Amino acid sequence: MNFFSISLIFSFFLSPVFAQDKNIILDPVIHERLNYYNIKPLTAPIQDPNRAKIFLGKKLFNDPILSGNKRMSCSTCHSPGLGTSDNLPMSQSENQKEILRRNAPALFNLGLQKKPFMFWDGRVHFDLNEKVFTTPEIGLNGKIPKASFITKYLSSALSAQALFPLVSHNEMMGEKGENEIADAKNNLEAWEKIINRLKNNDQYKKLFQSAYPEIALRNINIGLVAEAIGSFEKEEFQSLGSPFQRYLRGDKAAMTNSAKRGLVVFLGSGKCINCHQGSELGNTSLFASVAVPQWGAMPASQDYGRAEVTHDSAENFFFKVPSLLNIRLTAPYMHNGAFQTLKEVVNHYDWLSHSLKNFEVSSQRRHSMPVEVELLNSPLVLDEIWLSSQISKNPKISNKILLTPLEKNYLLIFLSEALTDPKWINKKE
Numbered sequence: 271m272n273f274f275s276i277s278l279i280f281s282f283f284l285s286p287v288f289a290q291d292k293n294i295i296l297d298p299v300i301h302e303r304l305n306y307y308n309i310k311p312l313t314a315p316i317q318d319p320n321r322a323k324i325f326l327g328k329k330l331f332n333d334p335i336l337s338g339n340k341r342m343s344c345s346t347c348h349s350p351g352l353g354t355s356d357n358l359p360m361s362q363s364e365n366q367k368e369i370l371r372r373n374a375p376a377l378f379n380l381g382l383q384k385k386p387f388m389f390w391d392g393r394v395h396f397d398l399n400e401k402v403f404t405t406p407e408i409g410l411n412g413k414i415p416k417a418s419f420i421t422k423y424l425s426s427a428l429s430a431q432a433l434f435p436l437v438s439h440n441e442m443m444g445e446k447g448e449n450e451i452a453d454a455k456n457n458l459e460a461w462e463k464i465i466n467r468l469k470n471n472d473q474y475k476k477l478f479q480s481a482y483p484e485i486a487l488r489n490i491n492i493g494l495v496a497e498a499i500g501s502f503e504k505e506e507f508q509s510l511g512s513p514f515q516r517y518l519r520g521d522k523a524a525m526t527n528s529a530k531r532g533l534v535v536f537l538g539s540g541k542c543i544n545c546h547q548g549s550e551l552g553n554t555s556l557f558a559s560v561a562v563p564q565w566g567a568m569p570a571s572q573d574y575g576r577a578e579v580t581h582d583s584a585e586n587f588f589f590k591v592p593s594l595l596n597i598r599l600t601a602p603y604m605h606n607g608a609f610q611t612l613k614e615v616v617n618h619y620d621w622l623s624h625s626l627k628n629f630e631v632s633s634q635r636r637h638s639m640p641v642e643v644e645l646l647n648s649p650l651v652l653d654e655i656w657l658s659s660q661i662s663k664n665p666k667i668s669n670k671i672l673l674t675p676l677e678k679n680y681l682l683i684f685l686s687e688a689l690t691d692p693k694w695i696n697k698k699e
């Protein structure tokens with residue numbers, strides 16, 4: 271890159287942010303950058319013709335019958351009224367007395383663009399070419415899985431994901447001794463018992479028959495339950511109407527000028543685009559460490575994220591790069607809800623090492639949790655987290671971007687205003 275092109279980029283990226291009245295040049299600059307980063311508007315997928323399957327999926331998603339003690343449903347932690355999440359830093363456990371170690375992610379557009387990895391650490395994976403699953407349940411994995419009677423019905427990582435909250439003791443199953451599902455000796459047996467519950471229920475018998483008329487009731491298995499839930503999630507949690515999406519589709523008036531300046535920061539001096547890529551400003555095949563402080567229920571232990579799946583210590587503290595759609599509606603933020611507001615997130619990125627070292631949990635926050643929480647901030651731990659964000663395997667992230675107050679403001683306006691789909695605001699606010 272020669273001096274001329276560098277100075278050109280500088281003038282492109284700095285001047286529009288500061289020059290309040292030169293609005294006119296924002297659109298061409300943004301247009302050029304969006305092209306460069308190949309950011310295209312999202313397109314709606316074709317509607318699933320099997321309406322009975324979607325209806326079944328909706329019922330299952332909202333029904334505590336799937337949980338061992340019949341008190342949790344998927345929607346307990348993924349509530350449409352709470353941005354398809356639960357507003358908590360870390361979700362509450364099935365018995366309401368503990369917390370899980372991670373934040374419940376939003377479910378927007380998970381069924382679009384064939385996303386191959388599910389969970390913060392990507393432990394559910396579907397290889398789209400080979401049609402092979404890799405999951406925490408060995409029976410589902412590989413080219414010829416032992417439980418192929420289940421995988422043959424699963425069309426995506428999203429559908430496969432739905433199998434796992436069902437067999438997690440503190441999410442949905444409950445503890446041993448409490449119910450027949452929790453007493454099962456392995457996942458396959460627990461799934462079988464859940465299916466038996468449903469087959470003994472007259473309403474579900476009918477719903478299965480209408481959703482899967484070609485399959486005899488005795489052959490219905492958990493794969494079809496997961497596929498129905500996945501199909502419902504794909505259709506229900508779509509978000510295509512944010513000002514940013516409308517802008518990408520060509521409506522130049524969809525975003526305010528302040529939001530446009532924020533987008534320029536996002537793509538330019540903020541370097542957010544290094545990881546938050548594509549139409550959804552996320553990359554569900556990319557894992558990275560952004561030096562997020564670690565905390566959790568006492569006694570807290572480190573959450574190594576992706577490395578816990580790959581056993582590659584060069585991926586310690588790597589988490590999936592989340593999409594930023596409707597981000598205003600899904601606080602708190604990060605895999606463990608460490609940050610409560612978008613402002614805190616932006617300040618974190620502004621100077622990573624400083625934010626990591628000085629992170630504190632307010633007493634108000636501590637008191638709002640059902641358990642004692644602990645911050646892992648010994649110098650050793652902080653070093654380890656910090657290093658993970660700076661090693662060569664990590665996508666590029668600067669320690670300091672040091673945005674001006676004005677740039678920060680614009681970035682916040684872009685994140686909170688332009689990425690929020692009115693369809694989902696009405697469900698929440």
Ligand code: HEC
Pocket residue numbers: 331342343344345346347348361362363364370372373374375376377380387388389390391428431432433435436440441442499
């Ligand atoms: C007790 C709260 C709770 C319940 C109940 C629950 N979830 Fe979740 N969900 C979470 C948490 C926490 C995570 C993140 C866990 C992780 O990444 O390790 C998650 C992750 C997910 C993801 C992955 C999203 C992504 O971007 O990777 C999907 C999809 C999902 N849940 C769907 C469901 C479905 C379907 C059900 C019901 C069968 C369900 N959840 C039940 C809390 C819950």
Ligand code: HEC
Pocket residue numbers: 536540541542543544545546557558559560562588589590591592593594597600602603604605606612615616619664665666667
């Ligand atoms: C090196 C890659 C990388 C860069 C650069 C990056 N991010 Fe992130 N971002 C991530 C990852 C990975 C996470 C999840 C981290 C975690 O939970 O530990 C994340 C999480 C977030 C979240 C919280 C999302 C949620 O659902 O909780 C927001 C908001 C965010 N980033 C905004 C930004 C902004 C704004 C910038 C630019 C100033 C930026 N990011 C730069 C990788 C990156």
